[in-house]
Amino acid sequence: MIENELIFTGVQVNYYFICKRKLWLFSHNIGMEKESEAVKIGKLLHEESYKTIEKDVLLDRVSFDFVERKGKIIIHEVKKSRKMEKAHYYQLLYYIYSLKRRGIEAEGVINYPLLRKVEKIRLENEKEIERILDEINKIVSMPSPPSAERKRYCKRCAYYEFCWSE
Numbered sequence: 001m002i003e004n005e006l007i008f009t010g011v012q013v014n015y016y017f018i019c020k021r022k023l024w025l026f027s028h029n030i031g032m033e034k035e036s037e038a039v040k041i042g043k044l045l046h047e048e049s050y051k052t053i054e055k056d057v058l059l060d061r062v063s064f065d066f067v068e069r070k071g072k073i074i075i076h077e078v079k080k081s082r083k084m085e086k087a088h089y090y091q092l093l094y095y096i097y098s099l100k101r102r103g104i105e106a107e108g109v110i111n112y113p114l115l116r117k118v119e120k121i122r123l124e125n126e127k128e129i130e131r132i133l134d135e136i137n138k139i140v141s142m143p144s145p146p147s148a149e150r151k152r153y154c155k156r157c158a159y160y161e162f163c164w165s166e
């Protein structure tokens with residue numbers, strides 16, 4: 001296990017499942033996310049869908065889309081579609097894990113407002129998230145990014161030009 005397991009953000013955990021190269025680029029501040037249309041749509045969706053609840057909650061380096069306090073803390077993430085379901089799942093699992101490491105019991109909910117669906121998440125396997133964090137640490141510590149590999153997702157990725165322009 002890496003020395004400080006809470007040094008990563010949920011977005012980094014998400015990118016680990018989407019693309020290891022993207023994880024590296026993002027982690028090294030090669031930031032193009034602001035220019036991505038998909039990211040803009042995601043932010044708009046977030047703004048419009050949940051106007052009344054405590055939003056964009058930040059705890060140390062971990063931020064959540066919004067939080068409910070119903071006896072226990074329930075942290076929410078808002079997503080457009082289920083195409084990246086595994087990445088969404090582990091991102092939220094990491095948030096729950098991070099809170100537990102700080103002595104706070106929490107559960108998670110992924111909200112898909114366009115699909116009118118929710119997915120509830122509980123932390124059941126801490127070892128697995130720790131293994132993933134170790135892997136993220138190894139990738140981020142590499143001196144150069146992993147090679148680009150074509151994925152269905154590439155055309156919608158903010159790094160598309162960076163990876164694929166001649």
Ligand code: SF4
Binds near residue numbers: 018020025148154157
């Ligand atoms: S364009 Fe494709 S290969 Fe490049 S960072 Fe994005 S997902 Fe990864």
